[in-house]
Amino acid sequence: MTPRVGVITFPGSLDDKDAARAIQLVGGTYVALWHADADLHSVDAVVLPGGFSYGDYLRCGAIAKFAPVMEKLVDAANGGLPILGICNGFQILTESHLLPGALTRNDHLHFICRDQKLRIENNNSAWTSNFEIGQEILIPLKNGEGGYVADEKTLDELEGEGLVIARYIERNPNGSRRDIAGISNASGNVVGIMPHPEHAVEKLTGPTTDGLGFFTSLLKSLVNNGKVSA
Amino acid sequence: MFLRENVGFPMAIVVVDVALKPEILDPQGRAVMGALGRLGLNDVAEVRQGKQFVLSIDGEVDDAKLEQIKEIASTLLSNPVIEDFTVQVRP
Numbered sequence: 066m067t068p069r070v071g072v073i074t075f076p077g078s079l080d081d082k083d084a085a086r087a088i089q090l091v092g093g094t095y096v097a098l099w100h101a102d103a104d105l106h107s108v109d110a111v112v113l114p115g116g117f118s119y120g121d122y123l124r125c126g127a128i129a130k131f132a133p134v135m136e137k138l139v140d141a142a143n144g145g146l147p148i149l150g151i152c153n154g155f156q157i158l159t160e161s162h163l164l165p166g167a168l169t170r171n172d173h174l175h176f177i178c179r180d181q182k183l184r185i186e187n188n189n190s191a192w193t194s195n196f197e198i199g200q201e202i203l204i205p206l207k208n209g210e211g212g213y214v215a216d217e218k219t220l221d222e223l224e225g226e227g228l229v230i231a232r233y234i235e236r237n238p239n240g241s242r243r244d245i246a247g248i249s250n251a252s253g254n255v256v257g258i259m260p261h262p263e264h265a266v267e268k269l270t271g272p273t274t275d276g277l278g279f280f281t282s283l284l285k286s287l288v289n290n291g292k293v294s295a
Numbered sequence: 296m297f298l299r300e301n302v303g304f305p306m307a308i309v310v311v312d313v314a315l316k317p318e319i320l321d322p323q324g325r326a327v328m329g330a331l332g333r334l335g336l337n338d339v340a341e342v343r344q345g346k347q348f349v350l351s352i353d354g355e356v357d358d359a360k361l362e363q364i365k366e367i368a369s370t371l372l373s374n375p376v377i378e379d380f381t382v383q384v385r386p
Contacts, residue, residue: 123371123372124374127371127374128371131371159376160374165376166376167374167376167377169319169320169377170322170323171322172320172322173322174322174323174326212320214319214320214376214377215376216318240320240322
């Protein structure tokens with residue numbers, strides 16, 4: 066049985082089909098989930114895609130957190146369901162308090178779109194287990210509100226517990242505290258990342274195929290947890 | 296002929312102001328401050344940009360309604376991780 070990976074589409078989501086393609090490339094089955102449908106349709110994992118849910122009105126991700134599907138997702142997250150939030154999806158995860166901190170306006174105020182080098186800092190999460198710690202990857206980054214902020218105590222906890230999964234290297238593109246590009250929750254099933262692994266899965270369209278590692282990691286963790294057979 | 300359909304029903308205005316917490320960098324406020332200097336206002340030490348929500352409520356705002364609005368201010372209208380808010384009933 067191949068793993069069923071849901072991708073939630075909100076009004077204004079942009080990268081849901083890219084995420085679906087990445088899931089299919091590693092052998093998963095894409096399940097379309099809809100913001101207004103309060104049902105996760107028995108998926109084995111969920112991706113919250115990039116884009117501008119609800120036009121980014123109010124704050125990025127703020128309105129999405131009250132979508133009918135999100136109540137189910139929060140329960141499922143607390144029950145251990147693997148969830149990856151990319152860009153706007155990361156913003157939705159912090160707004161929903163599934164991950165600490167917040168994403169704020171880039172310190173230089175410009176929208177940025179470029180290939181960004183990252184260093185993987187944690188390979189214990191459901192979405193990073195196929196990487197080596199210290200591995201450098203290059204994947205696209207595109208955001209206007211990607212500055213990761215949290216109070217010093219929260220930042221110290223994230224560092225102390227090894228929950229920073231990836232850091233920007235060579236240059237910090239948006240003023241993120243401590244160069245944080247992505248974080249995980251304590252149990253490792255919920256991960257948020259600002260750059261876009263799903264845009265680096267094929268040589269034709271991406272700078273690398275480094276993004277595949279997030280999706281192969283998911284499959285590995287589902288097999289290890291006995292959710293699907295190898 | 297009768298332009299105001301709600302004549303006889305009191306309207307209350309509740310104003311929710313949302314501001315970034317002091318320790319959070321406000322790049323928009325900083326950009327506005329740069330423009331102030333170019334307009335000749337040079338003695339401004341800092342500009343912080345916020346948001347204001349004006350809720351026009353049908354009927355009166357009692358304590359229960361005010362509590363409900365405060366709850367919404369802390370969950371939807373503001374993000375308590377980075378923002379503070381105030382709620383005022385406008386007389």
